[in-house]
Amino acid sequence: MKKRGILLSTAVLTALTAFKLLFPDLTAAVQESASQALGVEAGYMETLNAIGTRLSSAQSAPASRDAAAAPQPSPTPVPAQPKPLEYRMEEGSIRGEHATALPPAAAPEPPSTPEPEDRPSPTPEPAPHVLDAVAAFLESQADFLDSCALPENVDYDYTEFPFDYVVPVSGYQSSGFGYRMHPILNAVRFHYGTDIAANSGEDILAFSDGTVIFAGQSSGYGNYITIDHGDGWTSSYAHCSKLLVTNGQKVQAGEQIALVGATGQVTGPHLHFELRHNGIFLNPEYYING
Amino acid sequence: MKAVRWQVAPSAILLFALLYFFDRTGVVSALLPAALVHELGHVAALSLCGAPIRQVQLNLSGVELAYAGMLRRDKALWCLSAGPAAGLLFSLAACRLGTPFWRLSGAVSFCLSIFNLLPVLPLDGGRILCELTGERFTAGVSQAAAAAMLLAGGALLVLRRTPFPLAMGLWLYACQLPAAPQRGI
Numbered sequence: 474m475k476k477r478g479i480l481l482s483t484a485v486l487t488a489l490t491a492f493k494l495l496f497p498d499l500t501a502a503v504q505e506s507a508s509q510a511l512g513v514e515a516g517y518m519e520t521l522n523a524i525g526t527r528l529s530s531a532q533s534a535p536a537s538r539d540a541a542a543a544p545q546p547s548p549t550p551v552p553a554q555p556k557p558l559e560y561r562m563e564e565g566s567i568r569g570e571h572a573t574a575l576p577p578a579a580a581p582e583p584p585s586t587p588e589p590e591d592r593p594s595p596t597p598e599p600a601p602h603v604l605d606a607v608a609a610f611l612e613s614q615a616d617f618l619d620s621c622a623l624p625e626n627v628d629y630d631y632t633e634f635p636f637d638y639v640v641p642v643s644g645y646q647s648s649g650f651g652y653r654m655h656p657i658l659n660a661v662r663f664h665y666g667t668d669i670a671a672n673s674g675e676d677i678l679a680f681s682d683g684t685v686i687f688a689g690q691s692s693g694y695g696n697y698i699t700i701d702h703g704d705g706w707t708s709s710y711a712h713c714s715k716l717l718v719t720n721g722q723k724v725q726a727g728e729q730i731a732l733v734g735a736t737g738q739v740t741g742p743h744l745h746f747e748l749r750h751n752g753i754f755l756n757p758e759y760y761i762n763g
Numbered sequence: 764m765k766a767v768r769w770q771v772a773p774s775a776i777l778l779f780a781l782l783y784f785f786d787r788t789g790v791v792s793a794l795l796p797a798a799l800v801h802e803l804g805h806v807a808a809l810s811l812c813g814a815p816i817r818q819v820q821l822n823l824s825g826v827e828l829a830y831a832g833m834l835r836r837d838k839a840l841w842c843l844s845a846g847p848a849a850g851l852l853f854s855l856a857a858c859r860l861g862t863p864f865w866r867l868s869g870a871v872s873f874c875l876s877i878f879n880l881l882p883v884l885p886l887d888g889g890r891i892l893c894e895l896t897g898e899r900f901t902a903g904v905s906q907a908a909a910a911a912m913l914l915a916g917g918a919l920l921v922l923r924r925t926p927f928p929l930a931m932g933l934w935l936y937a938c939q940l941p942a943a944p945q946r947g948i
Contacts, residue, residue, distance in 0.1 A: 478773035486780035493784055504787045517927055518788050524873055525866035528858035686863050689787060692924060701863070720789055721863045
């Protein structure tokens with residue numbers, strides 16, 4: 474009797490495994506239906522990814538910089554990445570607000586030829602437009618910071634992105650990074666990314682080369698993707714109508730990874746784009762508004 | 764050398780089949796190496812302590828290892844800790860490999876190790892507590908902790924729509940219920 478039970482359950486396991494491997498799209502549809510029917514989601518993945526990032530970054534060597542760069546400050550503990558609901562993007566991102574046209578998604582810049590070095594060169598200063606952007610942003614946040622503390626996992630400074638990158642979608646910025654008065658709630662809320670309004674179905678491109686470490690959904694982000702670019706850098710793309718990549722897939726800068734949508738908690742189709750370095754949220758506008 | 768007896772419950776195979784099929788994130792696959800390392804940690808420690816494995820039982824409670832002989836308290840504590848310790852070492856090594864799968868497996872192993880150290884029977888932490896304080900005290904702590912996890916899991920299901928903590932709470936609470944009397948001897 475027990476042998477029969479083992480045989481039967483093993484047959485079920487074999488059948489389900491074979492089905493999953495041979496018909497991945499159908500399996501994904503079944504999984505999606507089950508998830509929606511139960512009204513549940515895999516909220517634990519963000520926590521697991523955060524743990525994996527912390528454990529791997531705790532052992533890796535510091536990011537390489539030119540040897541003559543100013544002495545690096547002693548490493549400070551990186552706060553754990555918050556759960557999705559803690560940094561859910563601001564609701565009511567209304568198209569047309571703060572309409573700032575972004576440059577169209579461009580092809581990645583060709584890598585620059587490294588200069589021959591007889592001695593290490595100093596760390597390059599950010600470009601003037603970046604310094605202006607930082608100054609303008611800090612000025613816009615000054616009033617809020619009088620009464621609101623900067624969240625622990627946020628940095629308003631500019632950190633140079635060490636790889637080639639592209640603007641992830643063609644559109645205009647509808648809601649920026651940082652504190653703002655929520656247009657619906659009429660309360661100050663922190664926005665951990667930048668909202669780029671675009672037509673539903675527009676291509677979303679990978680910000681830079683990397684590996685997809687999450688492609689799934691959550692109640693706040695809707696369909697979203699997180700890409701690991703290396704050296705502690707990750708980017709996230711939320712509210713997509715359709716994801717075109719899977720977990721573990723390697724992507725290149727400018728490669729199509731998803732389509733613009735309005736999934737999750739939004740009021741209109743847009744891309745919510747986040748940029749993190751070692752778990753710290755940075756202002757994406759410093760990079761995509763150049 | 765006596766052969767190890769294996770007992771696998773059909774319900775455990777069925778549960779794994781369903782979890783694997785409906786898993787969209789790959790976490791069930793990532794759990795396999797983590798669980799294997801955890802159990803191998805126990806097996807290695809038991810072998811070093813002169814208590815070879817006689818039976819491996821796989822059921823809805825997890826993996827249960829039956830070993831020959833009796834262990835002194837210090838050796839028992841060492842063997843019980845070996846599983847989570849191996850899991851923590853594995854989590855560091857796996858995350859260092861860098862690939863998404865191994866990083867996920869490392870993270871799962873980390874969570875599995877920490878979870879197993881909870882002072883709740885039949886987890887390793889519960890058994891360690893039992894070795895140190897006795898069965899009666901451990902049973903009380905186990906039931907209280909399992910009830911707390913059940914409540915927390917229910918709250919998380921309502922607030923975050925994630926069922927996993929409630930499932931773990933239900934499993935832990937079910938493990939505290941008195942076992943059905945055995946037939947025969």
